[in-house]
Amino acid sequence: MIIHHPLLGPRDAAEFYVLGDAALIDRPDGQAEDAAERFYGYLYLRDNPAGEHRELWYHEQGDRSWLVVTRDTLTHEIKKVELARDVALQKGRGQ
Template sequence: MIIDHPLLGPRDAAEFVVLGDASLIDRPDGMTATVEEMHDYAYLRDNPAGDHRELWYHEQGDRSWLVVTRSTLTHEVIKVELARNVARAQGRSR
């Protein structure tokens, strides 16, 4: 599988480590969230047949975190974004 890195261009998936569902970016505030919210964040994942947003880490490359949108039906990589840009677009400071 080839991941088209937004800064570096096409790179082999062997250079990356996959973490899983990109919803991990949206961690609730641990000081205010309820136990149920933290439980859902830690344990509940969607398992879609189709487009899936995942966090990938370019460990053997530029050490950037990426949000990769990938089809679980065809393995097609549809979109690749820097995770920090995704987080900033959601209002995070960095």
């Protein structure tokens, strides 16, 4: 596969490490009342869609950017690639 890195252009998938569902960005607040329940959902419950899937890829053999790759799991078509940092900031994650 070829992943179009937003900063570095087209790169071979072999340069990347793939972690899985981009929902891992949405780490719950560890100090919340129901933290245990929320962490359970965060860590163990995943969708497994046949089709569009947002995934975390890490450019380990490159610039070390974590990327959010929107990929069709049926065709491997990649529809969108974003810097995970930008995605996280858009989601309101900060410090």
